[in-house]
Amino acid sequence: MREKFKMKNNNLINAQQTESTSALFHFEQTEKQKDASRDSLIPISKDARHQFLLASNAAYAKQSKQLVAKLKTIDLPTAEILYQALKGQEISVEQGTYLFKAEQSEYQALLETADLVRQQRCGDDASFVITRNINFTNVCYMGCRFCNFAKTKEQEGAEFLSFDEVANRAEEAWNRGATEVCIQGGLHPDIDKDYYKNLIIAVKKRVPDIHIHAFSPFEIWYGAKKARMTPQAFLTELKAAGLGSMPGTAAEILDVEVRKQLTKNKLTTEDWVTIIKAAHEVGVKTTSTIMYGHVDQPHHWAAHLGLLRDIQKETGGITEFVPLGFIHYETKLYNDNPDLVRPGPTRLEHFKMHAVARLMLQGHIDNIQASWVKMGPETATQMLQAGANDLGGTLMNESISRAAGAKHGQEVVPEMMVDNIHKAGLNATRRSTLYQTLERYPSPKHALNTNIPRASEQIDLLGVV
Numbered sequence: 001m002r003e004k005f006k007m008k009n010n011n012l013i014n015a016q017q018t019e020s021t022s023a024l025f026h027f028e029q030t031e032k033q034k035d036a037s038r039d040s041l042i043p044i045s046k047d048a049r050h051q052f053l054l055a056s057n058a059a060y061a062k063q064s065k066q067l068v069a070k071l072k073t074i075d076l077p078t079a080e081i082l083y084q085a086l087k088g089q090e091i092s093v094e095q096g097t098y099l100f101k102a103e104q105s106e107y108q109a110l111l112e113t114a115d116l117v118r119q120q121r122c123g124d125d126a127s128f129v130i131t132r133n134i135n136f137t138n139v140c141y142m143g144c145r146f147c148n149f150a151k152t153k154e155q156e157g158a159e160f161l162s163f164d165e166v167a168n169r170a171e172e173a174w175n176r177g178a179t180e181v182c183i184q185g186g187l188h189p190d191i192d193k194d195y196y197k198n199l200i201i202a203v204k205k206r207v208p209d210i211h212i213h214a215f216s217p218f219e220i221w222y223g224a225k226k227a228r229m230t231p232q233a234f235l236t237e238l239k240a241a242g243l244g245s246m247p248g249t250a251a252e253i254l255d256v257e258v259r260k261q262l263t264k265n266k267l268t269t270e271d272w273v274t275i276i277k278a279a280h281e282v283g284v285k286t287t288s289t290i291m292y293g294h295v296d297q298p299h300h301w302a303a304h305l306g307l308l309r310d311i312q313k314e315t316g317g318i319t320e321f322v323p324l325g326f327i328h329y330e331t332k333l334y335n336d337n338p339d340l341v342r343p344g345p346t347r348l349e350h351f352k353m354h355a356v357a358r359l360m361l362q363g364h365i366d367n368i369q370a371s372w373v374k375m376g377p378e379t380a381t382q383m384l385q386a387g388a389n390d391l392g393g394t395l396m397n398e399s400i401s402r403a404a405g406a407k408h409g410q411e412v413v414p415e416m417m418v419d420n421i422h423k424a425g426l427n428a429t430r431r432s433t434l435y436q437t438l439e440r441y442p443s444p445k446h447a448l449n450t451n452i453p454r455a456s457e458q459i460d461l462l463g464v465v
Contacts, residue, residue, distance in 0.1 A: 140186025280317025
């Protein structure tokens with residue numbers, strides 16, 4: 001069984017410790033119990049293997065003989081869960097946790113099942129969007145320990161763009177072919193009740209046809225407080241001004257205890273869910289995200305996916321799911337507590353996250369994005385063979401991940417997006433923010449002879465890091 005990462009459960013709380021470590025990363029015994037033996041998660045029936053093999057051969061041998069052959073040889077509960085996913089049936093949180101703990105002998109079957117379900121749900125198209133990220137201010141006092149982007153007003157490098165500067169950047173993006181600008185920023189104390197509305201108006205006045213994908217749930221919470229409005233009323237006002245959709249960022253891990261460890265001031269899980277549902281209620285679509293690879297564990301990931309699925313069942317307003325690996329290099333979260341905080345997810349965990357997300361969210365959130373900013377273009381491309389069907393945006397500018405130490409640059413040009421999708425053996429399409437296909441790119445004859453080995457064929461490499 002794969003050795004699981006275990007949080008050190010020393011008693012970190014005492015009067016002599018600094019605030020940076022007191023009350024942080026202290027999992028209760030119940031948390032350890034939640035991450036108990038993998039075998040205790042899924043009961044095994046004595047004669048299930050024979051019944052399972054008969055059913056799987058009858059139903060899926062024609063589609064994937066190799067996959068069925070793999071399912072015959074792996075751990076029975078894993079095989080049953082993957083077969084269940086192939087039939088389009090819902091995977092429970094407990095089953096998702098079990099898959100996240102998959103052992104090395106099961107990696108190929110997990111990734112190939114996710115790839116097949118991706119094909120069933122999305123066909124052989126993979127997409128990207130031409131966009132520009134505009135971070136209008138890096139001034140923020142919330143104290144999120146995983147963020148190195150924030151500065152105080154007086155600090156060197158503090159930035160607060162004017163409306164004209166934001167509009168200029170949006171216009172430049174439009175002139176370079178962008179259909180979207182993604183606008184986010186810190187919670188600057190000088191932001192007033194009309195700031196977010198007026199920012200949208202300024203951009204729309206300059207570039208009327210560009211899609212504005214803007215403001216995290218944390219920013220919506222902040223703006224609504226400033227305006228003394230409910231989230232619904234505030235979002236209705238922003239939509240009238242021209243807000244097209246909203247990023248479902250600021251989610252991190254939707255678990256009360258984990259969020260307390262990441263920051264004491266961050267938006268609560270309950271408030272995040274309330275604001276996402278409020279956006280959907282007034283007709284503003286959102287994305288959804290997870291930030292993983294820090295103080296979290298597999299059961300947190302599965303529960304997070306289950307909660308997103310529940311929201312989508314209720315509202316239908318989520319357009320995509322975007323896994324975001326924790327970038328640790330320049331963050332207080334890691335640098336103050338290197339023995340207690342993981343240095344981001346392993347490469348294997350990136351694959352597992354995209355694969356299990358595909359299986360748990362299928363039929364509800366069918367667009368799974370691979371973030372080249374977090375993983376690099378090559379690894380992101382391999383995710384297209386492990387459940388993902390989208391490479392996200394070209395970006396043009398990206399400040400937040402770079403501030404935390406990300407190594408993968410600010411922009412990937414459309415030609416590179418197309419080439420990477422073709423390397424994965426898929427058809428390249430350019431999409432809108434809301435996943436309408438805008439352009440299809442002819443596949444070269446050599447497209448299937450990819451230079452990037454298939455994800456499921458790199459099991460030895462996946463097990464290393």
